[in-house]
Amino acid sequence: MNNDTNRRAMSLPEVMATVAILGVLAAMALGRFNSSSDVGKATACHAQQAEIELQAELWHRVHESYPAAGLGTIGSDTNYFPEGVPVCPVDGTTYTIDITTGKVIGHSH
Secondary structure, eight states: OOGGGGOOSOOHHHHHHHHHHHHHHHHHHHHHHHHHHHHHHHHHHHHHHHHHHHHHHHHHHHHSSOOOTTSHHHHTOTTTOTTOOOBOTTTOOBOEEOTTTOOEESOOO
16 A cells, blocks of 8 residues: 555645745745835825925915925915925935925935
8 A cells, every 4th residue: 555645744845845935925925015115105206296396386376486495484384285294205305396496306216
């Protein structure tokens, strides 16, 4: 009688191979997750830039000049940013604008 046909457990090399394969699959999945997270943060940065530029334009229409470059003047008015001036989700830095155009400077993620 052959013991291989009645066997119900895995051998140590089979278990190690299975664990190694699962580890490789987990590493691949984690790499894809981190990559999509970075893309999401960059997209959020661009959306916040657009929001800041829109609010700066609204400020310009009311006050006939753009807010301060560091957004201190517009940031203190809750009509423009009720939750405060946003920071970049990619690197946590503050946004600044060109006071002659109202466009966000930098943040080309």
